[in-house]
Amino acid sequence: MTILDTDILAPAIPADDVITRSGHEAARTQRRLSALRAARAVFVAHGYHGASMDEISTRAGMSKPVLYTHYASKLDLYLAVLQGYLDRMVDGIRDALAADAGSGDKVRRAVLAYFDFVDEDPGGHTLVFESAVPSEPCVRWRVRNAMGECAVLVSAELRAAGMDDVRAYACAFGLVGASHSAARHWLDAGRPIPKSEAVDTAVALCWNGLSGTTRR
Template sequence: MTLLYNDVESAETPARTQRRLTVLSAARAIFVVQGYHGASMDDISVRAGMSKPVLYTHYASKLDLYLAVLQGYLDRMVDGIRDALADAHGQEDKVRRAVLAYFDFVDEDAGGHTLVFESPVPSEPCVRWRVRNAMGECAVLVSAELRAAGMDDVRAYACAFGVVGASHLAARHWLDAGRPIPKGEAVDTVVALCWNGLSGVQTSESNPA
C-alpha cells in the first residue's frame, strides 16, 4: 500500500515529538548547569542519547535550542500568573496569588529563574524580546484585574507593572539571600507593600482632591 506524504508525516509525529521533548529536557539540564556559553551541542546530544545530526534536525543552532528552553520557562511563568488569578477570590487575594506565583516560580526551579532573569546572552535581541514580552503578558493579566476593580486603563497598567516588578525582584532577592525567612512571610511582606499601595491609588481616584 502506498502512503501519502501527509500520512507518513502524521505517523512520525508522535516519535518526533518525543525526541524533541527529550532534546529539550537534555538542553535544560545542560544550560542550567553550564550556562549558554559553557554548553555545547555535543554535550546536549550525549545527554539526549542521540547523534548531533539528529539533534540538528530539531534545532538548527544552539541559540535556537536555548530560545526554546527559555520560552518554556517563560510560558510556565505566565501560566502560573494566569492560573493564580483565575483561582483567586477578591482583589487582595488576587494580588497575593500573583505574588506567590513568582515566589513559587523561583523557589521550585532556581535554574529556570536564572535562565529567565539572568540570561547569559542578554545582548541577543531575541532573548531580551522574549523576556520583556513575557513580563508584559503578566502585567496585562494583572492590569485586567485592576481595571475590573474600577481603575482606569493607564493607572491599571502602570500599577500592574509595579506589582509584577516588585514580585519578581523580591522573589529573586529572597532566593539569592538563601531564603532567610519562610516563603509565606516573604509573600506577606510583598503583598502588604503592593496591596497598601494599590489601595491608595484606588482611594485617590475615587476621592479626587
C-alpha cells in the same frame, strides 16, 4: 461534479500509512522533548556559552546531526528552552488571577506565583533573568514580552477594580517588578524566612499601596 463525487474519486490513504505517519510524528515529538529536557539541564548547569551541542545530544540520546534536524543552532535550542520557562511564568500569573476570589487574595496569589516560579526551579529563573546572552535582541524581546504579558493580566484586574487604564498599567508593572525583585532577593538570601512569610511581606507592600490607589 458534486462534493460526494469528489470524495469518492479521491484516493484513499491506506490505514497502515496513517498509522506509520502517526508513529513517525509521535517519535519526532518525543525526540524534540528529549532534546529540550537535555538542553534545559545543560544550559542551567553551564550557561549558554559553556553548553555544547555535543553534550546536549549525548544527554538526549541522539546524534548531533539528528539534534540539528530539530534545532538549527544552539541559539534556537536555547530560545526554545527559554520560552518554556517564560510560558510557565505567565501561565502561573494567569492561573492566579483566574481564581474566584477578591482583589486582595488575587494579589497574594499573583505574588506567590512569582515566588513559586523562583523557588521551584532556581536554575530556570537564572536562565530567564540572568541570561548569558542578553545582548541577543530575540532574548531581550522574549523576556520583555513575557513580563509585559504578566502586567497586562494584572492591569485587567486593576481596571475591573475601578482604576483607569493608564494608572492600572503603571501599577501592574510596579507589582510585577516588585514581586520579581522580592522573590529573587528571598532566594539569593538563602530563603531566610518561610516562603509564606516572604509572600505576605511583599503583598503588604503591594496591596496597601494598590488598595489606596484604587480608592482614589
